[in-house]
Amino acid sequence: MISIPKINQVKIKNVDTSLSTKGGRVLEVSCGSHHFLTPTRPLSSTEIGAKSYLGYRGELKSDIAAIAVDFSGKRKELFLKNNGALNRSEKLLQSYSDATFNLPSMPVIQIDPFKADEKSHFKLAFEVERSIEGVDILSMPGVIGDIESFDGLVRDWCDSSEDNGFGSAVQLSLTEDVTSFSEKLDLLAEYSSSGSLQVLNIQYASPSKYRQQLATLWGKREKIHAIINCIGMTKSKYESTPGLVTDEETILLQNGFDMITKKKHSVSQGFVKYLAMQPKITSMQDIDDYRIARHSASVSIKKDLWNRMRHPPECSCSVCRGQERDKLIDRFGYLDNGDISKSGLRYYSELHDHQSDMQELEVFRRYTVSDGAEEYDRRVSENLSELRDLSKV
Ligand SMILES: [Zn+2]
Structure with a gap:
């Protein structure tokens, strides 16, 4: 029998207290006999999909997995009323869970919120995940x-999860009004202190549009003893x-988030069939769009620029292994029979994004531990101006 790694404690280890009104935090998350530190980047459905598409056999370093299925927007009806769609998603979640068996993992059903009195909807989500x-x-x-109804x-x-041997995650949204967002955070801080809440999922919204909610979160980052995960x-x-x-x-981490x-x-089955019927690609111009993340400068380089750069920055992550661009294109841009791969470089860019982020977050944690948010910002700007110089082609 395989033992599932369980999170048994989330402890706040360091909080950056820079006066620049920025400053992330570092959590120590105990998981059975070992522990990991945040901020970290969860292994998600994106990387699992990319790894399987590429047949990539290298190991992807990760501490935790957040496996998502998409029932957002109009797809909500499918979750509630279509058994076929629900069954397919359960199978998908199971395959993601199988791929992350050595990590503590958490399903995330991307779906618009339910009204508090729609209890049967919550029951359905509980049963699917369980x-x-x-x-x-x-x-x-x-x-x-x-x-009150939220509480x-x-x-x-939380009680039902615990009774069944699971940890709990609860969801809020950055778009919620500030007063209610703040009250709910206080309530969840209490749940986290008593150990009944391990993860707080906060639905993403543009940070520049929800500054008050972010500042509220920042203000409470010293009392929420749960991993604050930005979802979607x-x-x-x-x-x-x-x-x-x-x-x-970086903005999200400096406002108190621990992972993103x-x-x-989701891609419809019809679209998958349509793609399969397309003629094979004969020019690199026709491959999927992609971006090469450069986390140390807090940017991504768009495909066209990356291809044009005379000296594209090299990366030492476990996927790139310090190889030059042309070597990476050889490795991931073609199929085994030599044909151009439509999606190979896009999937490569996703694996690189994840692994290079894992490297950069280690640096971010070092600066956080030494109250160095401002120095960290300086480092990012320096790396960015270096990258801007390289992009002058
Ligand atoms: Zn890389």
Whole structure:
């Protein structure tokens, strides 16, 4: 019998107290006989999918897994009323869980919040997650309701999870109004102190539009003894320099988040069939779009710029292994028979994004432990200006 790694304690180890009103935190998460530190980057459905597409056999270093299925927007109806769609998602979650059997893992059902009195919907989510073998933490979907009804649901979810041998995660959204967001955070801080809550999932929204909610979170970062995970993060579009897209990860970490899970996008079966019928690709111009993350400069390099750069920065992560761009294109841009791979480089960029982030977060933690948020910002700006020089082609 395989023993599932369980999170048994989340301890706040360091909080950066820089006066620049920034400063992340470091948690020590005990998990059976070992522990890991945050911020960390969870292994998600994105990397599991990329690894399997590429047949990549290298190991992806990770501390925890957040495995998502997408029932967002109009797909909510499928979750509630379509047995076929639900069964397919359960199978998908099970395959993700099998791929992360050595990590503590948590399913995340991306779905719009349920009203507090729609108890049968919460029951359905609970049963779906509980049925997946190998998961450690059950995540409650978001709730529309006042603080009392929210409290009632959280208590029930945490007690029921614990009775069944699971940890709990609860969900809030950055778009919630500030007063209610703040009250709910206080309530969840109490649950986290008593050990009944291990993860707080906060639904992503653009940090520049929800500054008050972020400041509220920042203000409470010293009393929430649970991993604060940003869920459903979407790709940023802002280019500070043409071809360099600003990453919001550092901003989120400096406001108290401990990890970030990107949004899982679902692809319809019809679209998969359509793709399979397309003629084979004969030019590198027609491959999927991708971006090469440069976490130490808090940006991603868009495909066209990366291809044009005379000296693209090299990366020492476990996927790139310090290889030059052309060597990486040889490794991931072609299929075994020599044909151009439509999606190979996109999937490679996802694995590199994850592994190079794991490296950078180690640096971020070092600066946090020494109260160095400002120095960290300086380091990011220096790396960014170096990258801007390299991108002048
Ligand atoms: Zn890399």
